[in-house]
Structure formats: structure tokens, C-alpha cells
Amino acid sequence: MKAVLGLEDGQFVVGEGFGVEGECAGELVFNTQMTGYMESLTDPSYFGQILMFTFPLIGNYGVDPKNFQNPKVCALGCITKEICEKPAALPSIRSFFEENRLLGMTGVDTRALTIKTRVHGTMRAALVVGSDDGASAVQLARRTPTICDTVPIPEVSCREPYHVKGCGKRIAVIDLGIKKNMLISLSKRGGDLHVFPYNATADQVLACRPDALFVSNGPGDPKQATDAIRCMKDLIGQMPVFGICMGNQVAALALGGDTYKLKFGHRGANQPVRFKDGRIFITTQNHGFAVDAASLPEGTNVTYTNVNDGTVEGFENEDLCLTTVQFHPEAHGGPRDTEEHFFDGLFRRIA
Structure with a gap:
């Protein structure tokens, strides 16, 4: 699937979508962990945010519900450089996102986006899976309330x-x-x-x-x-x-x-x-x-x-x-x- 991530400053990035088609918008934040990706995705503190992993490969040990911090994924969406297609245990990140109708995007230069965030600060963003219309994604990001204006x-x-x-x-x-x-x-x-x-x-x-x-x-x-x-x-x-x-x-x-x-x-x-x-x-x-x-x-x-x-x-x-x-x-x-x-x-x- 096509996918696009639009930022409030006008930049957009096109990649490959995984999970299901749809859209979400909120703060784009980065996490530097090498493991614990499911703990992070199910952490309620990420509610209202699009979670980007800086570690280049996510999903190499599959999805284990015993690690969940909440019964469901709380992050709005997931941004990665690469997801593991043949993990050490099943289900894979891809199949888990599909079965639970979640939004993800891979094939992204997460290093460049992380550096941008560190220089300019956290930005509002919109993830659209099933489209590569960057201009629409940017407009959606700009219409999204800031985290200080929401009560999650x-x-x-x-x-x-x-x-x-x-x-x-x-x-x-x-x-x-x-x-x-x-x-x-x-x-x-x-x-x-x-x-x-x-x-x-x-x-x-x-x-x-x-x-x-x-x-x-x-x-x-x-x-x-x-x-x-x-x-x-x-x-x-x-x-x-x-x-x-x-x-x-x-x-x-x-x-x-x-x-x-x-x-x-x-x-x-x-x-x-x-x-x-x-x-x-x-x-x-x-x-x-x-x-x-x-x-x-x-x-x-x-x-x-x-x-x-x-x-x-x-x-x-x-x-x-x-x-x-x-x-x-x-x-x-x-x-x-x-x-x-x-x-x-x-x-x-x-x-």
C-alpha cells in the first residue's frame, strides 16, 4: 500500500503502508529503544501521538501480548525504517497490524526525521495509509489541535x-x-x-x-x-x-x-x-x-x-x-x- 506522512511545516514523506488503509493525526514523536516496541506501542502515554522508532529494524521477535502495557495499541500510528517480515516468533508486526486494523508506515528515513525533530522540535503530523497525497496529509496535520489543546x-x-x-x-x-x-x-x-x-x-x-x-x-x-x-x-x-x-x-x-x-x-x-x-x-x-x-x-x-x-x-x-x-x-x-x-x-x- 501507498502511505504518506505529512508535517505541519509543509514537508511530507512517502513510504509503504502496513496494517489497513486510514488516517490519523497528532504529534510525531521518536523513541530510541532497540527492543520493547510492543511495550511502547501499548503504552497509554503515547495516546494521541504517532510513534516513530529510531532503531532501523522493528519486529524481529514478533508480537507477544504478555509484553503489552494495555490490552490494545495506544499510539495512533507507527513509523519505521523497516519491519521484519520473518520474525523469530509469530505473529509478525505486519500481520498484527492487519488483524487489529492499525496504521503503519515503513521505508522511511527515520534518522533524517529524528534529526529534524531534534532541531525544530516536536511537530504535528498526519499519517495516511492508502494514499500518497502529501499536500492533503500536510493540511490534515495543520488542522490537528496541539497536544496542549487536547485532554486525552x-x-x-x-x-x-x-x-x-x-x-x-x-x-x-x-x-x-x-x-x-x-x-x-x-x-x-x-x-x-x-x-x-x-x-x-x-x-x-x-x-x-x-x-x-x-x-x-x-x-x-x-x-x-x-x-x-x-x-x-x-x-x-x-x-x-x-x-x-x-x-x-x-x-x-x-x-x-x-x-x-x-x-x-x-x-x-x-x-x-x-x-x-x-x-x-x-x-x-x-x-x-x-x-x-x-x-x-x-x-x-x-x-x-x-x-x-x-x-x-x-x-x-x-x-x-x-x-x-x-x-x-x-x-x-x-x-x-x-x-x-x-x-x-x-x-x-x-x-
Whole structure:
């Protein structure tokens, strides 16, 4: 099939489509992972975005649902240089996209598009499978709202509260688009998890008598997570509070701090962060926004910083028993350097 990717600046790229005919439009973002492509495609934080892989060959070990972070693919579409037609295990990426009516495009110079994104910043894009009309794709990209003008969290959060039974501490979880492995990392340490939708109130959370509050990752601009910000603001100081990724940003906003959009974000499994004691961890990340360190209130200290650009990768407030990280300690298909470091520390603090 023909396929075309149009960018809001007027450039378009023609390639080969895979999956089914159709179109989608949103931010074009790149991920530098060499493995874990299905973990990324099913990560709810990619909802509303077209995901481009910088590693040149995607799909060489097929598609294994056990690696999914959500029951379905959350990214709008997939852009690759090449997909593996004869993977080590079945189904292949091509057959999976066809059976699940997903949109993909291969045969693209992803290196050139990545360099362009790093120079000019993240752009709106439109992927059209079944056509090579670049002008129409560009116009579709230009008509698409920016990520700051959309509210994607309700699309990926759970609809109703649910319970994941455990034998240990009771943890209230605010689901802003939670990855499966976050729940696994909490459960395998005995967490008795009470999971709430994005718009849960403080009273609803307190009704389950939690020992701690955990706020998950999620897509879009954290300033749009107004319900979670309000809930977290009401609960900080009443119990230990923890957050990952958007949970980190929501915590900053709940404290009266600020966040801002990064030029092209951090997405991949090779992001080095420096802990407050000087140790360096290699982490998996997926975010396009960051916390403004200067905006954090007195008593709140940055605990992790990104080695590449110095952005905030986590902070704490010991008086409020608040601990957050921007990266993903639970990530599979990526380094696990910080899983025990973060989650074991979480349970020690609520022991």
C-alpha cells in the first residue's frame, strides 16, 4: 500500500503502508529503544501521538501480548525504517497490524526525521495509509489541535474503580493511563491496590482507607489533569504520596509548582539520571513535559536530574512524605536499574 506522512511545516514523506488503509493525526514523536516496541506501542502515554522508532529494524521477535502495557495499541500510528517480515516468533508486526486494523508506515528515513525533530522540535503530523497525497496529509496535520489543546486522559483511564487484592499495605492508585507493569511492581510487593479513575475525588480515595496514594503516568499536558491535581492537593500531607511520570508532574502542580513542554521530550530506554548521592542510573522514559525546578516550594528537593539536559527527573518533600520520579522504574523492555530502588523504597516508607 501507498502511505504518506505529512508535517505541519509543509514537508511530507512517502513510504509503504502496513496494517489497513486510514488516517490519523497528532504529534510525531521518536523513541530510541532497540527492543520493547510492543511495550511502547501499548503504552497509554503515547495516546494521541504517532510513534516513530529510531532503531532501523522493528519486529524481529514478533508480537507477544504478555509484553503489552494495555490490552490494545495506544499510539495512533507507527513509523519505521523497516519491519521484519520473518520474525523469530509469530505473529509478525505486519500481520498484527492487519488483524487489529492499525496504521503503519515503513521505508522511511527515520534518522533524517529524528534529526529534524531534534532541531525544530516536536511537530504535528498526519499519517495516511492508502494514499500518497502529501499536500492533503500536510493540511490534515495543520488542522490537528496541539497536544496542549487536547485532554486525552479520560480516553485511557479506567471507567470505574477496581480492586487488585494483595496481602500488604493498602494503596490508592489514581489511573491517568497506567501501565500494566506499574500494577505488577506494586502487587508483587504485597500491595493491596484500589485503583480509581482520573476524576476521583479525595473523599472517594479516603473511603478505601489507604496507607498511601500512588499517581500513575498518562498522556498529554499535565496541566489538563485538573481532577488529579485537585485530588492530590487535598491528600498531600494526609498520607504518603508517590508518583511516576505524569504523577511526578501532577505532584509539582498540586504543590503550586509549574511544568513546561520540552522541545522534543525524552522517549527511550537509555536516559541517564543522576541521583542526589551521585549515583547514575540508566532509565526508560516517555514524556514531553518537565517540572520547573525553580517553581517547587520550600522544603521540596530535586532528587534526580537528567544527565543530558539537567531537567528534573524526580523530587521529594520529606515533611509531606512525598516522593516522585519522572522516569519509569517499572519498565520492561528496558533497564530495570531503578525498579527495586524506587518500589522497595516506597514500601519501606509506608511500613
